Amino acid sequence: MKNVSIVDVAKQAGVSVTTVSRIINNVNYPVAASTREKVLKVIDELQYTPNKAAQGLKRKFSDxxxxxxxxxxxxxxxxxxxxxxxxxxxxxxxxxxxxxxxxxxxxxxxxxxxxxxxxxxxxxxxxxxxxxxxxxxxxxxxxxxxxxxxxxxxxxxxxxxxxxxxxNDFDAGRKVTEYLIQRGHTKIGFIGGPQKIFASMERLKGFKAAIDAAGIEYNKKYITSSEFSQKGGYDACKSLMSKGKELTAICCANDNIAIGAMSAVREHGLSIPKDISVISIGDIKDAKYTNPPLTTLTIPHxxxxxxxxxxxxxxxxxxxxxxxxxxxxxxxxxxxxx
Known part of the structure; x- marks a missing residue:
């Protein structure tokens, strides 16, 4: 069965192709109700489906x-x-x-x-x-x-x-850091995302702002970065813990980093949150299934x-x-x- 075109519809309905097009696209142009009903009936009988690709060529943008x-x-x-x-x-x-x-x-x-x-x-x-x-x-x-x-x-x-x-990524970094500070933490590590990503940069700035506002000394050895991945978080956390054995908490720039970091903490023989607390940003679906379930800032993805x-x-x-x-x-x- 050959493909039915707009020309076939127009011919069987006894109207112009332009009239059929106006009815299909529901343009703001007066068409008699009887004509509209006749064309729609023919469209149904012939099972005509408008060609979206062809329509897109005639319009400025596609759907x-x-x-x-x-x-x-x-x-x-x-x-x-x-x-x-x-x-x-x-x-x-x-x-x-x-x-x-x-x-x-x-x-x-x-x-x-x-x-x-x-x-x-x-x-x-x-x-x-x-x-x-x-x-x-x-x-x-x-x-x-x-x-x-x-x-x-x-x-x-x-x-x-x-x-x-x-x-607001700056605000996100600040909020999770303040959450830890309000719970008595002052030795806080930060695992950021890739250094050249603007979202990562803003979250680190938020962390620094919260530390500064609380009068806590900023220590570069407590700061590291990784890819936004579980492996990245795992590797970065191992490096961070080797330099900051006194840390009581770690802020992570996203949940995947945090999940990898939690694995590194356990491998190090430490318990979460008894020995070290972990918080992050994102609230992806996996966050509630970590061990223990992850405290995180929610993003309405x-x-x-x-x-x-x-x-x-x-x-x-x-x-x-x-x-x-x-x-x-x-x-x-x-x-x-x-």
Whole structure:
């Protein structure tokens, strides 16, 4: 059976192709009710389905939303992807998830491919890289998008002016550190994320601000960094504990780092939280299944993804939205005796 085209519908209904197109796309143009009913009946009889690709060529942008993530296997990005894809589907949009493997060049390449497909908008799920070449190229892309009306939304700091829906990463680093200080900890280690990622840099600044505000001496040997992964957290924690045997608590820049760090602490023969407390940022699904369950600052990943889709599809103005966060208390932090 041959594919039914819009021409076939127009011919059988006895109207022009333009009239069929106006009815299909529900444009603001007067069409007689009897004509509309006749065309819709023919569409049903012929089982005609509009060609979305062809429609996209005639419109400025397609009904596609692109989501660029750093690591699709990471629960952090997985929850965001769930929010984006579910919300996009509800609104009648198709969503593409592009996995960069944390490679800046691959990320910029995806920008180009999505632009070629005339996507409705692009969502950046990972924090930007503090690299001059990357920032310049990304900024040029954003200027180009805005010029032609393609929407872009970031869910993490990029180091440039860009519409966003995200948490305050400085505030996140400060909050988890203050939580430990309020429970009597003064010998606190910090395992940050990659040093050239803006989100990592902001969370470390928040840690430093909390330490300074409490009058605690800042000690560089208590600070280290790793990839946003369990292995990275494991390796970084082993190094940190060899230099800071007096530590009573460790702040981790995300939950995956914390899960790896907790493994290193146990391997070191120490108990959590009796010997050392651990806190982190994220509240991914695995956080409540660690041993002991991990105290962490919640990030509304799913809601961020949903809201980013709403911004692209329904908001006309540039958007800067900072979402609130709170600490989810579990069992990995001990209150020290006075």
């Amino acid at each position: 596609i939303i692109g989501l660029i993530v750093r690591d699709v296997s990471d629960s952090y990005f997985g929850e965001i992807a769930n929010g984006v894809t579910n919300r996009a589907s509800e609104l009648g949009y198709l969503s593409f998830v592009c996995n960069t493997g944390r490679n800046p060049e691959d990320e910029l390449r995806y920008h180009y491919h999505l632009w070629q497909h005339r996507v409705k908008g692009i969502i950046l799920a990972g924090g930007g890289f503090d690299q001059l070449d990357y920032k310049e190229k990304l900024e040029n892309q954003v200027v180009r998008y805005e010029k032609y009306g393609l929407k872009i939304v970031s869910l993490a700091p990029q180091g440039i002016q860009i519409p966003y829906v995200m948490i 799913y809601e961020m993804g949903q809201m980013a889709v709403d911004v692209i599809t329904q908001w006309k103005e540039k958007v800067e939205i900072t979402l609130s966060t709170s600490i989810f208390e579990r069992e990995s932090v001990r209150v020290l005796n006075n």
